[in-house]
Amino acid sequence: MSLDNFAIIESTLREGEQFANAFFTSDQKVEIAKLLDAFGVEYLELTSPVASPQSRLDIERIAKLGLKTKILTHVRCHMDDARVAVETGADGIDVLFGTSSYLRQFSHGKDIAYIIDSAQEVIEFVKGRGLEVRFSSEDSFRSDLVDLLTIYRTVDKIGVNRVGIADTVGVANPMQVYELVRTLRGVVHCDIEFHGHNDTGCAVANSYCALQAGATHVDTSVLGIGERNGITPLGGLIARMYAYNPDLVRQRYNLPLLREVENFVANLVEVDVPFNNYITGYTAFTHKAGIHAKGILNNPSTYEILDPADFGLTRYIHVAHRLTGWNAIKQRAEQLKLNLPDDVIKEITAQIKALADQKRLSLDDVDVLLRSYHSQSVGEDKRDALPSA
Numbered sequence: 096m097s098l099d100n101f102a103i104i105e106s107t108l109r110e111g112e113q114f115a116n117a118f119f120t121s122d123q124k125v126e127i128a129k130l131l132d133a134f135g136v137e138y139l140e141l142t143s144p145v146a147s148p149q150s151r152l153d154i155e156r157i158a159k160l161g162l163k164t165k166i167l168t169h170v171r172c173h174m175d176d177a178r179v180a181v182e183t184g185a186d187g188i189d190v191l192f193g194t195s196s197y198l199r200q201f202s203h204g205k206d207i208a209y210i211i212d213s214a215q216e217v218i219e220f221v222k223g224r225g226l227e228v229r230f231s232s233e234d235s236f237r238s239d240l241v242d243l244l245t246i247y248r249t250v251d252k253i254g255v256n257r258v259g260i261a262d263t264v265g266v267a268n269p270m271q272v273y274e275l276v277r278t279l280r281g282v283v284h285c286d287i288e289f290h291g292h293n294d295t296g297c298a299v300a301n302s303y304c305a306l307q308a309g310a311t312h313v314d315t316s317v318l319g320i321g322e323r324n325g326i327t328p329l330g331g332l333i334a335r336m337y338a339y340n341p342d343l344v345r346q347r348y349n350l351p352l353l354r355e356v357e358n359f360v361a362n363l364v365e366v367d368v369p370f371n372n373y374i375t376g377y378t379a380f381t382h383k384a385g386i387h388a389k390g391i392l393n394n395p396s397t398y399e400i401l402d403p404a405d406f407g408l409t410r411y412i413h414v415a416h417r418l419t420g421w422n423a424i425k426q427r428a429e430q431l432k433l434n435l436p437d438d439v440i441k442e443i444t445a446q447i448k449a450l451a452d453q454k455r456l457s458l459d460d461v462d463v464l465l466r467s468y469h470s471q472s473v474g475e476d477k478r479d480a481l482p483s484a
């Protein structure tokens with residue numbers, strides 16, 4: 096399986112609903128679903144229909160919208176839930192079981208034979224209804240490897256479409272993810288999904304390593320919202336995949352919509368988009384040091400692996416500070432349509448650096464200086480041109 100065949104399972108409307116500040120009305124869910132569909136994600140995962148009556152109605156409503164993206168709902172690996180889930184109109188059901196010793200001991204207390212029996216019943220039932228079914232084990236990285244592989248091998252034989260590995264507590268590192276997915280790839284024939292929490296900042300790297308090791312599906316949410324500090328952010332995964340294959344990402348996704356969907360969700364859950372957010376952060380395309388500015392002006396690829404124009408964004412060169420360089424100042428003069436020779440630009444740059452050693456400068460300060468030099472030089476030109484008395 097090649098990295099180019101990855102699919103995004105966008106879980107803002109499931110994992111994202113588990114974010115502390117999340118409350119989405121039915122209309123807001125529809126709006127998020129439509130935006131993500133227009134963006135081009137392959138799947139949307141929606142909160143379990145047994146979570147609440149409105150959750151069930153919302154799946155039914157979204158499933159009827161006729162979106163291009165496939166609709167999944169997410170339930171416990173239990174017939175009570177599966178019976179309701181198959182009636183919602185969803186295209187597929189993601190089922191989940193806790194296999195870690197913590198969950199077996201402190202949560203549901205079930206043994207592996209019981210897990211396999213329930214999985215078999217649920218998978219056969221969902222498949223019998225003609226729907227796609229995924230089986231995933233919660234807290235996979237703190238589960239016994241032999242147990243895990245036994246369960247996955249069995250569900251693969253039963254005919255599950257996909258098995259899922261979940262780093263529920265965000266404990267895994269990229270090499271561990273690679274190892275586990277690689278091992279699993281040798282054991283099952285079905286697709287493999289990765290769901291990674293971001294407690295130690297590894298979610299994007301872990302997702303990418305999962306794909307490198309043969310996973311086919313990655314779970315994301317807008318801005319990474321979810322339990323605690325969340326999961327793999329959609330924008331982060333997009334940035335990562337773009338770095339790997341820009342053409343593929345440009346073809347598949349409507350990239351300028353990323354900022355729109357992020358702003359929409361940020362607003363609903365009352366958070367700001369972080370300044371250092373992947374792609375859309377306030378400083379994501381801002382260049383500062385003189386050497387960087389010069390490189391960018393000559394060829395943006397010198398310091399940019401992502402082209403802001405692909406995302407409907409623009410780069411910004413920050414010139415008003417002591418790390419500035421004359422190439423950046425010259426560019427600013429040109430933007431202002433002030434024609435000044437290079438030696439004058441260099442003199443102005445020296446002045447800006449001296450001033451910036453004293454205080455924080457604004458772009459206005461730079462502009463005032465450029466303009467005053469310019470009017471001086473124009474004045475001199477005019478004087479030169481005056482007829483001599």
Ligand code: HCA
Nearest residue numbers: 191231233234259261263290
């Ligand atoms: C949870 C469940 C889950 C499920 C992931 C999956 C997790 O909220 O605890 O279905 O693959 O992180 O384990 O989000």
Ligand code: CU
Nearest residue numbers: 110263290321
């Ligand atoms: Cu999760």
